Amino acid sequence: MSVELEGVRKRYGPLEVLRGVTLRAAPGEAVGLVGPNGAGKTTTLRVLAALARPTGGVARVCGWDVARHPDQVRRRVGFVAEQSGVYGRLSGLEILEYFGVLYGLARSEARRRAEQLVSWLGMEKFCGRPASTYSRGMRQRLHVARALLHDPEVLLLDEPTTGLDASTCRLVREAVRSLARQGRCVVLATHSAEEASHVCSRVVHLAEGTVQHEEAAHYPLRATVEGHPVP
Amino acid sequence: MRRAWAVAAKELLDLSRDRRALLLGLLVPALSVPLLSLLVEADTSRRLSSPARVAVVRSAGAEELLRFAQGLVEAVPVADAQEALRTGQVSAVVEVRQADKGGALQEVVVRYRARDPEGLVARERVAQVVARYSLPLVDRALRAHGLDREALTPVRLRDEPVPGGAGWAGSLVPLVVVVWSFAGASLVAADLTAGEKERGAWDILRCAPVSRWSLVAGKFVACWWAGTALAAVATAAQLAASAAGFPGIPQAVVLLLAAACASALAGGASLAVGMVSRSAREAHQWTFPLYLLAMAGATGSGSLAGWPPAAAVPVLNAFLLAQRAAAGGLPEASQLAWAVATSAAACALLLATCTRLVDRE
Numbered sequence: 088m089s090v091e092l093e094g095v096r097k098r099y100g101p102l103e104v105l106r107g108v109t110l111r112a113a114p115g116e117a118v119g120l121v122g123p124n125g126a127g128k129t130t131t132l133r134v135l136a137a138l139a140r141p142t143g144g145v146a147r148v149c150g151w152d153v154a155r156h157p158d159q160v161r162r163r164v165g166f167v168a169e170q171s172g173v174y175g176r177l178s179g180l181e182i183l184e185y186f187g188v189l190y191g192l193a194r195s196e197a198r199r200r201a202e203q204l205v206s207w208l209g210m211e212k213f214c215g216r217p218a219s220t221y222s223r224g225m226r227q228r229l230h231v232a233r234a235l236l237h238d239p240e241v242l243l244l245d246e247p248t249t250g251l252d253a254s255t256c257r258l259v260r261e262a263v264r265s266l267a268r269q270g271r272c273v274v275l276a277t278h279s280a281e282e283a284s285h286v287c288s289r290v291v292h293l294a295e296g297t298v299q300h301e302e303a304a305h306y307p308l309r310a311t312v313e314g315h316p317v318p
Numbered sequence: 319m320r321r322a323w324a325v326a327a328k329e330l331l332d333l334s335r336d337r338r339a340l341l342l343g344l345l346v347p348a349l350s351v352p353l354l355s356l357l358v359e360a361d362t363s364r365r366l367s368s369p370a371r372v373a374v375v376r377s378a379g380a381e382e383l384l385r386f387a388q389g390l391v392e393a394v395p396v397a398d399a400q401e402a403l404r405t406g407q408v409s410a411v412v413e414v415r416q417a418d419k420g421g422a423l424q425e426v427v428v429r430y431r432a433r434d435p436e437g438l439v440a441r442e443r444v445a446q447v448v449a450r451y452s453l454p455l456v457d458r459a460l461r462a463h464g465l466d467r468e469a470l471t472p473v474r475l476r477d478e479p480v481p482g483g484a485g486w487a488g489s490l491v492p493l494v495v496v497v498w499s500f501a502g503a504s505l506v507a508a509d510l511t512a513g514e515k516e517r518g519a520w521d522i523l524r525c526a527p528v529s530r531w532s533l534v535a536g537k538f539v540a541c542w543w544a545g546t547a548l549a550a551v552a553t554a555a556q557l558a559a560s561a562a563g564f565p566g567i568p569q570a571v572v573l574l575l576a577a578a579c580a581s582a583l584a585g586g587a588s589l590a591v592g593m594v595s596r597s598a599r600e601a602h603q604w605t606f607p608l609y610l611l612a613m614a615g616a617t618g619s620g621s622l623a624g625w626p627p628a629a630a631v632p633v634l635n636a637f638l639l640a641q642r643a644a645a646g647g648l649p650e651a652s653q654l655a656w657a658v659a660t661s662a663a664a665c666a667l668l669l670a671t672c673t674r675l676v677d678r679e
Contacts, residue, residue, distance in 0.1 A: 099679070136525050139679055157677075161527040172517030176335040177328070188324040189526040217335075233522065 089114050089149055089241050089272030090135060096143030097130050104130045106296035112274060117267035119283025120276040122293035128276035132243045136166040149240050165234030169246040175219030179210060179229045182218060183236060190237035204232040224255035231262060242266055244275045260286045321528045325536020329510060333540060347498055347552035352559030355490060370440035372410045373399035379414035379423045386450040390443045403429060409440035491556050491644035492637045495573060496616040498552035499580035500609050503545030504588035508601035510537045511592025530673040538585050538669055545581025550574060565646050572643035579636040579661035586668030593675035629656040632664045
């Protein structure tokens, strides 16, 4: 299993956000977490990204316990948060190179990988500009590229299409499908059941910090984004 | 180490592209520090060279005394002398008492605000006026006894002022080193930690498999550099404004070292504060008391210069190094070693705390 959550609980002070979430996802599977605001979708992803330590239960990514081996988990996870900031005075390419080095790539390798992803996500026209000039869609593509730099086994996406125009939405959705098709495990949190059923193979409904029910959502897996294979 | 350097290089590149920060970081100390010093120095010199403003309680004796006051005291006409003293309209109130009308003056009472430098100057000036008035009387009395003034002053005091001295502006150099080190390092630290949390960039950095030590070390280098650079610019500006001018290469190196020691502590402490703050504003609120504490320590350290344990107190020892170098001297090797070692130890402790705080939710 790429992702395993067994009775995961998470408490922030008096507020229990997760109340025993159990979830599994295999390689090549795209799982949608759907629920209203406050259901625990983002917290579930933060636990899986080793950003939040569970207060109960066990969370494992690729067999590594997130609480005990957060660095091993971080090597295997790519995370696109709903409201991620960018370093506005650096260009998209510089940001990708920087994170490439942080993920352990040699500088030349980081640059090569960054250029591949820039090309794949159609960012050539703007990737040399300071990131402060990017639109929301451009920023989102940059975050997807950043999350894929180290070729992660698990990709976590939190509301990746919120506020994007139709064409960028389509690009992100097809990218998610392609990644799953290539054997990566994708966990996508969204408040829209429709989006989850379009993108994912399985939809998990969360409410008040617990899994309410699961359902299969068949989708046509495609291995390309705008005709190019995922690098 | 490679990743720590990557974090530091990125932060420095980001900082170097921040035009507003660069402009403020260079122009504000370069212009404001000497301007403030020159204005205060000019004001102090004007107050010292111009006659002291006093209110004189009118009497025949007072009129006689004022004949000797030229250049020393300016009698300001006021309706209520005590009120004028209380409100700062005059620096002192002079009341002359005579034994009998038309006789010699018996007593001159000077009322002044004891904690006011201008009051002290006024009191000194009135004493000089009284001495001027008394001198002919003393001469006359001595002559009546067959003596002259020389008999009362067997030892002469002769003033021989020489050029030099750092002046008021020069005496501020150590404070400038500490204050601007703290300002530079803490502003950058708040932006690189709590500021990134606000912008949503902190989490994506925490997602990367970078050791917490590399992350903290990289950010610390940027804060340290900013604090030292800002202190260097401010100190150079302050030295340019002081009468002493540039103290010499070895002294400049010591000043830079003092700035580096103060910046290291300020950077470490501010990073730790930034890690537990949710916004840059909150970080500034927490850092401000630290800033005041450093200023208070630096201001009060002059009286601790002769106290040996002061050399082992971080920030205080940096201030003492700067004080010595600004005066044109060089600290002893042991003093340097203590300053560097204690600053490094305190900084290491703070950075170790920061690594434990990186993953704080």
